Each structure stands twice: as C-alpha cells, then as structure tokens.
Amino acid sequence: MTTEVKVPTLGESVTEATIGEWLKQPGEAVAVDEPIASLETDKVAIEVPSPVAGVMGQQVVAVGDTVNVGAVIATIEAGDGKTAAPAAAKAEAKAEAAAPAPATSGGDSVDTVTTMSPAVRRLVLEHGLDPTKIKGTGKDGRLTKEDVLAAANAAPDASPAPAPAAVAPAPAAAPGRQEERVKMTRLRQTIAKRLKAAQDTAAMLTTFNDVDMSAVIEARARYKDLFEKKHGVRLGFMGFFSKAACLALKDIPAVNGRIDGDEIVYNNYMDISVAVSGPSGLVVPVIRNAETLSFAEIEKTIGDFGKRAKDGTLTMDDMTGGTFTISNGGVFGSLMSTPIINPPQSAVLGLHRIEDRAVVVNGEVVVRPMMYLALSYDHRLVDGREAVTFLKTIKEAIEDPTRLLIDL
Known part of the structure; x- marks a missing residue:
C-alpha cells in the first residue's frame, strides 16, 4: 500500500515553500509522525511528518524545488524498512561511496x-x-x-x-580567486525583499543616545544567583530593555503604532519582536503582551526563542505580529548601527556592545560601562521630538532601574 505525503498548511497567506532537506532516504523505516523532510518558508523552516508508519518510498521532488500547499512530495510504502528497495540501495551506495565509514558500537550501526x-x-x-x-x-x-x-x-x-579515482581532477584555480554560487534560501530572499521594501516605503530616520550600564550591571551582579535559583533562568540585559521599552511605548504610543493606508493604527498592547540569529538568517519571534510579563517571564521567553531558532523549530505563530522590535547587535560586537524597521512596524531599537569609556559625571572624568542606543523610526508617523523623548526614557530607565518598578 502506498501513502502520499503532501505539503501541509503552512500558515496564513503562505502558499508555497522550498524543499530544504530530506531527513529520510528511500528504503529507510519511518515511524508515524516522524519528520521526513524540512521545508523552508518565507519565515521559518517546517518539518513534514509522515502520516503513517512504513518505508520511505519515492522522493517526488528534489532539494531546492518550490512546492505548493497540498502538493505530493513523497510516498510511504508498507513495510518495516529492514530491506531497502534495489533502486534505493543503489542510490544510497552511490551517495555514500566517498564518505567515511560510520563507526559502530555494540553491534548497532550509527546511521549518521x-x-x-x-x-x-x-x-x-x-x-x-x-x-x-x-x-x-x-x-x-x-x-x-x-x-x-x-x-x-x-x-x-x-x-x-x-x-574518487574515476573523477578527473579539476584544473587548478588561481590562488585566492575561487568563487562559489549558492542559491538564496527562501527565508533570505524574503528578508532581502522586506528590508528593501522598508527603505522604499518608510521615511526612515535614526536618532542616537548612549546609556550608562553601571546600575543594570550592578543589579545583575547582586541578584543573578537568587534570580536563577528562584526562576530557573539567568537575568539578562534584554529583560531590562524590554521593560524599559514598554515604559517608553506607553508614554509615546506613536512608536508602537503603524500606518495602514491613510489611517494610523495605535495598539493598546505591546508585542515586542526580538531579533534572533538562526541557521538561515535573522528571525524575529514575538513576546506577546510584554507589558504584562515579569522579568523572569521575558527572559524565559527569549531563551526559548533562541534555542528554537537554533533548532529550526520556531513556528509561524511565533513570528506573526509584533508592534515594536529590539535588535541586539552588541552580542556580535557591534559598536553602533542604524537598524532597519521591520514592516509594518514604525520603529526598531538597536542595542550595541558595552565598553568602558571616559565620561564626565558631576564635573569629573570617570570611566563607565557605556552602550550606544539607536532608534530607527518612520518619520511619517513618529516626529523627531517623540523619537528623542522615547530614547531618553529608555536611557533614564536603564540608568535608574527603580523607574521600572514605580512606572516613572
């Protein structure tokens, strides 16, 4: 009996995807709901599970092919997978001919x-x-x-x-002049289109400020052990900046809004998109109702996003929506940048690396751990005064975290 495996529903407005990787080869045993392929969509990678148990049959499409929702991509044959079909065995042998032999232990082969x-x-x-x-x-x-x-x-x-001996050696290339062409993933293509669209549509402007991180660093050092013991998660900088952003968004609602045609949409909730680096590029999962969450809940959510971004298990729901974005380029060593707005949002906050710098405090030159902040915003909706005030509110909350507790 043959069962067809079809492209599942990928999410609202998503109608096609690209075959990113085959996780099962013809002739291999497959359990029910076991992933057999990975699909790349505009936002995330999605694994396609087998609807039945059996043996992997034909791969109807190849890696890199574009497939529509509902299209057949493979077949599952009845059986237990102990003996692969002759054609599958030949294909597998050819694919593994040049690969190192897998190690075995205790009689169990490692099918890496x-x-x-x-x-x-x-x-x-x-x-x-x-x-x-x-x-x-x-x-x-x-x-x-x-x-x-x-x-x-x-x-x-x-x-x-x-x-392999049968392959003729390629002509020697000039040192340092090799090139490699790799097809852009669907996610990377979408990132490119959205970022360019943001530049073409929004009247984008960036304002800067710097912030003394002494108070936050001291608070983390004082409470990090107790915080982790009680909540099971580390106290990071993103919790402080997320809460500070919520405080500023409440005061300057235009930064939390968006333009829709000839209307302005103001949101009475704060869904904070956090830029997370994944294997295929930058993704922005959303912290829902961040204004209602505690530090621990925010840190747990961000930690979960980071892990699932690395594993490629973020879902469409994780990525949908968002009213404001925080991007932390400082984890990669960035000193200063002009982040690009994540449409249809109207602003993005860029964080950067912390470094000791000489600053003047009360007439004296002292060394403090400083960070540059950058707010890119759509000038069609957000005025310069509002943008500067928003960033100033962030700065004041970080330099005096007590403001976060008393809503000041």
Whole structure:
C-alpha cells in the first residue's frame, strides 16, 4: 500500500515553500509522525511528518524545488524498512561511496551519513572528517554546517578525503580567486525583499543616545544567583530593555503604532519582536503582551526563542505580529548601527556592545560601562521630538532601574 505525503498548511497567506532537506532516504523505516523532510518558508523552516508508519518510498521532488500547499512530495510504502528497495540501495551506495565509514558500537550501526543534508555531507567530504565522531547540535542530534566547520577547525592537520579515482581532477584555480554560487534560501530572499521594501516605503530616520550600564550591571551582579535559583533562568540585559521599552511605548504610543493606508493604527498592547540569529538568517519571534510579563517571564521567553531558532523549530505563530522590535547587535560586537524597521512596524531599537569609556559625571572624568542606543523610526508617523523623548526614557530607565518598578 502506498501513502502520499503532501505539503501541509503552512500558515496564513503562505502558499508555497522550498524543499530544504530530506531527513529520510528511500528504503529507510519511518515511524508515524516522524519528520521526513524540512521545508523552508518565507519565515521559518517546517518539518513534514509522515502520516503513517512504513518505508520511505519515492522522493517526488528534489532539494531546492518550490512546492505548493497540498502538493505530493513523497510516498510511504508498507513495510518495516529492514530491506531497502534495489533502486534505493543503489542510490544510497552511490551517495555514500566517498564518505567515511560510520563507526559502530555494540553491534548497532550509527546511521549518521544518511541523515546529513547535501551541504553538510559535502563539507564532511571536503575536510575528510568522520561524521560519527562529530557531536551534532541540530534537531535530534543532526549535524549542521557549523558543527562540521568547528570540527574541521579543531583538527587542522586532518588530511582531506581522496577524490574518487574515476573523477578527473579539476584544473587548478588561481590562488585566492575561487568563487562559489549558492542559491538564496527562501527565508533570505524574503528578508532581502522586506528590508528593501522598508527603505522604499518608510521615511526612515535614526536618532542616537548612549546609556550608562553601571546600575543594570550592578543589579545583575547582586541578584543573578537568587534570580536563577528562584526562576530557573539567568537575568539578562534584554529583560531590562524590554521593560524599559514598554515604559517608553506607553508614554509615546506613536512608536508602537503603524500606518495602514491613510489611517494610523495605535495598539493598546505591546508585542515586542526580538531579533534572533538562526541557521538561515535573522528571525524575529514575538513576546506577546510584554507589558504584562515579569522579568523572569521575558527572559524565559527569549531563551526559548533562541534555542528554537537554533533548532529550526520556531513556528509561524511565533513570528506573526509584533508592534515594536529590539535588535541586539552588541552580542556580535557591534559598536553602533542604524537598524532597519521591520514592516509594518514604525520603529526598531538597536542595542550595541558595552565598553568602558571616559565620561564626565558631576564635573569629573570617570570611566563607565557605556552602550550606544539607536532608534530607527518612520518619520511619517513618529516626529523627531517623540523619537528623542522615547530614547531618553529608555536611557533614564536603564540608568535608574527603580523607574521600572514605580512606572516613572
């Protein structure tokens, strides 16, 4: 009996996706609801589960192909997967011919090679690595490109795998002039379109300020152990800035609004989008009703977003909406930037690295841990005075966190 596997519903207004990776190969046993493929949509990666238990049959489409909702992408055959079909076995043998043999322990084979994506498999072969000796950080322990590159850097003396004898050597390229062409992922294409659209549509302007982080650093040092013991999560900077943003958004509602045609939409709730780095690019999951959450709830939500972004398990619902964005480029070492608005929002707050600088306090030159803040905003909706006042409110709340407790 053959069962067709179709592209599931991907979310509101999302009608197509790209095959990002096959997680099961023809002839492999598949359990019910076990992921067999990964789809890349405009916002997130989605795994396609098998509707039945059986054996992976035909892969109807290839990695990189665009598929519509409801399209058949594979088949599942009846069976237990103990014996792969002849054609599947030949294809698998060909794919693994140049790969290192998997290690075995206690009679159980480690089937690492067949669960690698094409890009990861190519890196393994290029660096001559044994994939069974690399710890995978992807979903279900799968290897990622970062895992392979880290293993390669840790073993610089490893000799590359020899090229198959049947393949003629490629002509030597001039040193330093190689190039590689890689098709943009659907997520990266969407990021490019949205950011360019933001520049073309909004009258975007950026205002700057700096903030003394001494008080927040002192509060973290004083309470971090008690906070983690009670709430099971670390007290980070994002909790302070999220609460400070909510305080400022309450005072300057235009920053929390958006333009819709010839109307201005003011939101009486604060859904804070937080920029998180994932394997395929920057994503912005949303902290719902941040104004009602405690520090611990905000930190737990952000921590969960970061983990799921790395695993590729963020959902469409996680990404939908958002009234204001906070982007922390400081974690990558950025000193200053002009962040781009996340449409249809009207503003984005950029955080940057903390560094000791000489500043004048009460007529004396002292050294303080300082951070530059940047607010990019749509000047069609937010006036300069409002933008400056908003950023000043953030600065005052961070330099005196007591304001966050007394709503001042």
